[in-house]
Amino acid sequence: MARVSVCITTYNRAPLLDRTLASLAAQTRRPDELIVSDDCSPDETRAVAEKWAHHFTGFRYNRNSRNLYMPGNLNAAVSLATGDYIANLHDADEFDPTLLEKWERALDDFPSAGFVFSGVGGVIRGGGEYVFLHDVAPFTPGRRFFEEHYLHKFSSIVWGTVMARRSAYEKLLPFDPGFGFISDVDMWMRMCLDHDVAYVREPLIVLDDTPTQERLFSWNRVETARRIQQANIGRFFSAQPERLRIEQERFSRISRQYYLRRILGRIRHAEWKGAGEGVRLFLKISENGQAERNLG
Numbered sequence: 001m002a003r004v005s006v007c008i009t010t011y012n013r014a015p016l017l018d019r020t021l022a023s024l025a026a027q028t029r030r031p032d033e034l035i036v037s038d039d040c041s042p043d044e045t046r047a048v049a050e051k052w053a054h055h056f057t058g059f060r061y062n063r064n065s066r067n068l069y070m071p072g073n074l075n076a077a078v079s080l081a082t083g084d085y086i087a088n089l090h091d092a093d094e095f096d097p098t099l100l101e102k103w104e105r106a107l108d109d110f111p112s113a114g115f116v117f118s119g120v121g122g123v124i125r126g127g128g129e130y131v132f133l134h135d136v137a138p139f140t141p142g143r144r145f146f147e148e149h150y151l152h153k154f155s156s157i158v159w160g161t162v163m164a165r166r167s168a169y170e171k172l173l174p175f176d177p178g179f180g181f182i183s184d185v186d187m188w189m190r191m192c193l194d195h196d197v198a199y200v201r202e203p204l205i206v207l208d209d210t211p212t213q214e215r216l217f218s219w220n221r222v223e224t225a226r227r228i229q230q231a232n233i234g235r236f237f238s239a240q241p242e243r244l245r246i247e248q249e250r251f252s253r254i255s256r257q258y259y260l261r262r263i264l265g266r267i268r269h270a271e272w273k274g275a276g277e278g279v280r281l282f283l284k285i286s287e288n289g290q291a292e293r294n295l296g
Helices: 014-025 045-051 069-080 099-109 142-149 166-172 177-194 219-237 241-268 272-295
Strands: 004-010 033-038 059-063 085-090 113-123 129-132 162-165 196-206
Touching (some): 014 045, 033 045, 045 059, 069 085, 113 177
Antiparallel strands (some): 085 162, 113 129
C-alpha cells in the first residue's frame, strides 16, 4: 500500500486553515503524513496547526525562516514529504471526506499517471452554488491531455490541488520560481510530457471564495501564462521542427487576439492604465512574432 503525504502551504489565514484541517481530519483515508508549511505568518497559524496535530500521524509543522512566497513555499513543503503519493492542497479549501481515498485509488488503478485531479465546487457570494466538472476521461495519455486541454490556452482546467507521484516529482522539481504563483500550471504541463493523467469526475473540493489580489485581472499573470505556453510548446514539439513552427505561429496569432480582447475589456471598464499596459505588451509580442517569422 502506498504512503500518502499531504502538503498544505499557508500564509496568514489561520481561521481558513482551521476548516481545511478539520476536513482533512474527516477523511476516510487518513494521510500517512501531513505537512503544514507556514511562510512566516504573523497570525495564529502555528496555534491552529498544532491544535490539529494529534488528529494525524506523521504531523509536521514547518515554518520557513523567511518568506519564500509561491512557489518557494510549495517547493519547501514537497521537499519534506516522504510519501509515495504527494497531495498539495490549499490552506482555505474544504475537501470531500473521500478525496484522498479516491485520488489514491486513481493512481493505483493507472500506474502510468503522474498525477490525478478532480472536479471542484463552491459557494457564490450572495447565494447559490457552482460545480466545475470537465469532460475528461478517468485516464488520458499525457501528450493527448496537453494538446486537448493546455495547448494554446491561457487558463488551466487543473486546479492547483492534485495528488502526484513522488517518482514524477523527483524528475521534475522544483516548481519554477520564474512562473510565480501559477508555476503549478507549468509543472502539470511538464508532467504530461512523460506521464499520463488521471481524473475523478466529482466535485471533491469546495473552493475558498475569499477575495485575494491574485484573483484580480493582472497583465503579469497573462504574460506568465504566455511564457509557460511558449516554454512547453518548445518542450513537446522540439523533435518535430515543422510541427513546432506551426504551433509557435498559431500561438503567436492566438496570443495577439487574446491580448486585444483583454485590452478592449480594460477600455470598457475605463481602466486606462491597464489598457495602456496591454497595448505595450501587444506591440512587444507582435514585434517578437515578426522577428521570429523573419528568422524562419
